[in-house]
Amino acid sequence: MTDPFGTAGVRMRVLAGWVAAPVRLREDANAEVDLALGGYRDRLVVELAQNAADAAVRAGAPGRLRLTLHEPVDGPAVLVAANTGEPLSADGVASLATLRASAKAANSASIGRFGVGFAAVLAVTDEPAVLSRSGGVRFSRADTVEAIAAQHAPGLSAEVRRRDGHVPVLRLPFEAEGTAPEGFDTAVVLPLRDPSAAAVVRRQLAEVDDALLLALPALQSVEIDVEGHRRVLEDAGSRWHVLRRSGTWTDEERTRLLADRPTEERRQPGWQALWALPRNASVPIPPFPHPPTTTDEPLSLPALLMAAFALDPTRRHVAAGALTDRLVTEAAHAYADLLVERAEAGDDVLGLVPVGLAGGALDGALRAAVLARLPATPLLRLVEDADERVRPRDAVALDVGGDDAAALAVLAPLVAGL
Numbered sequence: 001m002t003d004p005f006g007t008a009g010v011r012m013r014v015l016a017g018w019v020a021a022p023v024r025l026r027e028d029a030n031a032e033v034d035l036a037l038g039g040y041r042d043r044l045v046v047e048l049a050q051n052a053a054d055a056a057v058r059a060g061a062p063g064r065l066r067l068t069l070h071e072p073v074d075g076p077a078v079l080v081a082a083n084t085g086e087p088l089s090a091d092g093v094a095s096l097a098t099l100r101a102s103a104k105a106a107n108s109a110s111i112g113r114f115g116v117g118f119a120a121v122l123a124v125t126d127e128p129a130v131l132s133r134s135g136g137v138r139f140s141r142a143d144t145v146e147a148i149a150a151q152h153a154p155g156l157s158a159e160v161r162r163r164d165g166h167v168p169v170l171r172l173p174f175e176a177e178g179t180a181p182e183g184f185d186t187a188v189v190l191p192l193r194d195p196s197a198a199a200v201v202r203r204q205l206a207e208v209d210d211a212l213l214l215a216l217p218a219l220q221s222v223e224i225d226v227e228g229h230r231r232v233l234e235d236a237g238s239r240w241h242v243l244r245r246s247g248t249w250t251d252e253e254r255t256r257l258l259a260d261r262p263t264e265e266r267r268q269p270g271w272q273a274l275w276a277l278p279r280n281a282s283v284p285i286p287p288f289p290h291p292p293t294t295t296d297e298p299l300s301l302p303a304l305l306m307a308a309f310a311l312d313p314t315r316r317h318v319a320a321g322a323l324t325d326r327l328v329t330e331a332a333h334a335y336a337d338l339l340v341e342r343a344e345a346g347d348d349v350l351g352l353v354p355v356g357l358a359g360g361a362l363d364g365a366l367r368a369a370v371l372a373r374l375p376a377t378p379l380l381r382l383v384e385d386a387d388e389r390v391r392p393r394d395a396v397a398l399d400v401g402g403d404d405a406a407a408l409a410v411l412a413p414l415v416a417g418l
Contacts, residue, residue, distance in 0.1 A: 005137055010093070022155045031168075032122055040117055043117070044120045047120040047121075049219065056218040064223070066224075067205060069225070071198055077192040077201070128169075132180060133179055137175065138176035145167055214242065221233065243274070296316040297317060300359045307331050332369030336373045338352075353374065375392045
């Protein structure tokens with residue numbers, strides 16, 4: 001079997017490090033658990049989609065992703081995520097086998113951090129493989145245990161026993177045979193650990209909706225096939241009103257706003273924000289912002305928000321700081337622009353004005369910034385010219401009694417609910 005990605009050399013270097021300092025094995029194993037069961041829990045499908053989107057960006061072509069779940073009666077269920085785009089490379093393999101480091105350039109158009117989010121697969125499998133038209137690589141808990149035993153290192157063996165055989169999975173890559181399905185460039189193959197893991201995957205596949213396409217515009221289509229029951233998501237823009245905004249950091253802004261962020265994040269070229277409203281009012285809006293993976297931050301504004309917020313180490317919450325404050329301001333300006341756009345299209349936008357109590361700190365900051373912006377935003381129609389818009393701070397409120405039929409007749413076409 002050929003080894004196009006030099007996996008033997010990677011294994012040799014990692015094993016040598018573990019033999020020299022067995023505590024490193026413990027650190028690697030704990031880091032994997034933290035990623036798989038912490039920040040990346042329940043994000044398997046999203047992470048696979050992000051990797052597919054990044055491959056499409058690097059190839060400079062619209063991406064396609066096909067997620068297939070097969071559950072045979074006589075064997076383990078298997079999830080296959082096949083995508084088009086740039087195939088697997090030696091740098092990509094090294095990234096997969098290096099925790100908390102990525103082959104992606106921080107200032108590139110890539111969305112995620114290939115090699116970090118991939119740890120999400122460990123929530124459902126012990127034997128992940130990546131097969132590409134350039135070659136294949138696999139990871140295995142059982143083969144890692146065997147490779148450790150072959151070192152005949154008493155300290156390392158003692159560490160494995162102390163951990164009841166629990167070892168890192170993604171640190172030792174092995175060469176793998178096979179290639180992607182016809183029409184695709186790469187496939188991630190995940191033999192699922194048990195029926196519980198299969199249930200987790202089924203649920204995540206069922207939850208895939210337009211938000212995934214909106215967050216990852218590099219993906220032209222996402223096909224989901226669960227035991228022959230197939231559905232295809234594409235052209236989300238036909239079902240949502242979408243407003244995107246972005247900007248590039250100046251050197252001064254990068255120094256001031258990203259000073260407290262990790263080193264690799266400081267090279268990010270700028271900010272991005274997206275607001276989306278469903279064209280069909282009956283479509284539910286996710287109650288959490290997506291940066292682009294969903295967070296645990298509640299959001300009560302009646303629109304879907306996707307923004308490049310900085311996350312805390314758990315990757316479940318937005319990190320407080322100057323960067324988040326700036327993105328809140330930019331998102332609020334974009335929300336006001338969205339309301340203007342919809343008002344000019346003839347929609348009643350008063351229902352999009354925040355009311356009630358905030359759901360959390362981020363929600364409160366967004367609502368306050370939006371409410372500070374809206375008084376200067378031309379949203380209200382003039383009585384004498386319905387095509388003209390006036391800023392709320394320039395409008396005059398009329399106190400009309402319930403029995404003033406003439407006034408109500410004039411206002412009824414302009415104010416919903418009269």
